Amino acid sequence: MSATTAPEPLAWADDGTHRIPFAAYTDEAIYRRELERFFYRGHWCYVGLEAEVPKPGDFKRTAIGERSVILVRDAQGGLNVLENVCAHRGMRFCRERHGNRKNFVCPYHQWGYSLKGELQGVPFRRGLRQPDGTVHGGMPADFDTAEHSLNRLQVAVRGGVVFASFDPAVEPFEDYLGPEILGWFDRLFNGRELVLLGTNRQRIPGNWKLMQENIKDPYHPGLLHTWFVTFGLWRADNQSRLRMDARHRHAAMISSRGNAGKASEVSNVSSFKANMQLHDASFLDIVPEPWWGGPNAPDMPDGAPVPTAVMTTIFPSVILQQQVNSVSTRHIQPRGPGEFDFVWTHFGFADDDEAMTQRRLRQANLFGPAGFVSADDGEVIEFSQQAFAATPGGEALAELGGRDVGDTEHMLTETLIRGMYRYWRDVMEAPE
Ligand code: FES
Ligand code: FE2
Numbered sequence: 001m002s003a004t005t006a007p008e009p010l011a012w013a014d015d016g017t018h019r020i021p022f023a024a025y026t027d028e029a030i031y032r033r034e035l036e037r038f039f040y041r042g043h044w045c046y047v048g049l050e051a052e053v054p055k056p057g058d059f060k061r062t063a064i065g066e067r068s069v070i071l072v073r074d075a076q077g078g079l080n081v082l083e084n085v086c087a088h089r090g091m092r093f094c095r096e097r098h099g100n101r102k103n104f105v106c107p108y109h110q111w112g113y114s115l116k117g118e119l120q121g122v123p124f125r126r127g128l129r130q131p132d133g134t135v136h137g138g139m140p141a142d143f144d145t146a147e148h149s150l151n152r153l154q155v156a157v158r159g160g161v162v163f164a165s166f167d168p169a170v171e172p173f174e175d176y177l178g179p180e181i182l183g184w185f186d187r188l189f190n191g192r193e194l195v196l197l198g199t200n201r202q203r204i205p206g207n208w209k210l211m212q213e214n215i216k217d218p219y220h221p222g223l224l225h226t227w228f229v230t231f232g233l234w235r236a237d238n239q240s241r242l243r244m245d246a247r248h249r250h251a252a253m254i255s256s257r258g259n260a261g262k263a264s265e266v267s268n269v270s271s272f273k274a275n276m277q278l279h280d281a282s283f284l285d286i287v288p289e290p291w292w293g294g295p296n297a298p299d300m301p302d303g304a305p306v307p308t309a310v311m312t313t314i315f316p317s318v319i320l321q322q323q324v325n326s327v328s329t330r331h332i333q334p335r336g337p338g339e340f341d342f343v344w345t346h347f348g349f350a351d352d353d354e355a356m357t358q359r360r361l362r363q364a365n366l367f368g369p370a371g372f373v374s375a376d377d378g379e380v381i382e383f384s385q386q387a388f389a390a391t392p393g394g395e396a397l398a399e400l401g402g403r404d405v406g407d408t409e410h411m412l413t414e415t416l417i418r419g420m421y422r423y424w425r426d427v428m429e430a431p432e
Contacts, residue, residue, distance in 0.1 A: 017421030039065030159189025178245035216416035248419030
């Protein structure tokens with residue numbers, strides 16, 4: 001892929017990443033390089049769940065970076081990810097978000113494609129025969145449909161989750177995650193059949209990295225989110241661990257609920273509301289599930305409390321969420337340096353009983369665009385971006401817990417953010 005205009009080097013304080021120049025969030029040339037180097041090359045990006053396309057012909061339109069792609073199940077049951085760009089004149093031919101098709105037909109000139117992306121039909125390919133026997137127009141005689149398929153991406157499926165890559169040379173998905181993060185991935189997606197419960201989508205006026213940072217920031221949930229602090233779902237005094245892959249691009253924040261409603265040091269936090277009560281206590285009808293601990297929960301020291309919340313960031317495109325009984329994926333789709341779409345897919349498991357399904361749906365009220373918790377995150381991202389855009393030369397500080405990068409057994413650190421920017425600098429500052 002050709003390079004766009006090289007960005008101006010950022011004014012990092014030194015070779016660390018504990019101060020992040022605001023321009024990393026606003027500069028157009030940096031953003032273009034991020035798309036090329038993270039979303040379009042060398043990385044696996046999330047596209048969806050197998051449960052979203054259960055039957056042959058089922059498809060879902062989504063995005064990798066700014067490029068539109070279609071996840072579709074073919075007649076043989078295989079999964080294909082096709083770029084939504086007609087091989088004729090380049091139209092984004094698929095307009096529906098999801099549906100079922102025997103094939104795809106571009107509306108512009110009605111070129112038809114199989115569910116594997118092969119070009120099958122070209123109207124008037126052989127021109128139009130005239131009454132005198134001559135033929136007018138049509139494609140050249142050497143036009144070969146086999147050379148004009150849709151762009152078909154690399155696909156990796158694990159535990160019912162589908163990732164794709166534009167890069168034919170991308171490393172195997174399991175190597176991409178690395179053993180530590182793969183263990184946390186497999187704890188959630190351990191092979192059980194998934195069931196789609198619903199989706200939300202929102203457009204957040206902030207840089208896409210801020211959402212990765214938000215879920216690599218265990219400092220804020222117990223301070224910003226009244227709901228979390230007061231009802232004990234995420235507090236600084238919960239037992240917790242932070243884990244990264246070897247390159248520090250992915251991370252897992254692991255926390256065990258305790259101290260709900262009890263006073264402690266966090267009682268001094270202004271967002272802790274000792275007298276706050278729920279009108280409907282069923283939001284906190286939390287039922288532990290066998291998979292929370294167990295053999296698929298990696299790296300569990302003897303006697304460690306079972307994790308009740310594990311937030312996993314898979315760089316650059318997705319967050320995997322377990323907050324007690326609510327499980328979802330959150331897909332990041334950038335749209336320029338100052339905006340991204342954020343798509344939430346709430347799911348359950350085929351062996352859930354009806355009570356568990358209802359419980360997951362109720363707890364999903366914490367999340368999504370108007371969630372009790374996550375509405376706060378959308379706002380702080382918006383207000384951060386406003387300052388980055390208006391204040392050139394500024395820098396964000398990420399020095400909580402020191403200036404280095406490493407796994408920890410507590411939450412009072414910004415090490416995961418520093419780690420992500422170590423990786424970011426490695427990739428973004430490399431020569432072509
Ligand atoms: Fe799709 Fe012409 S652009 S058929
Ligand atoms: Fe948050």
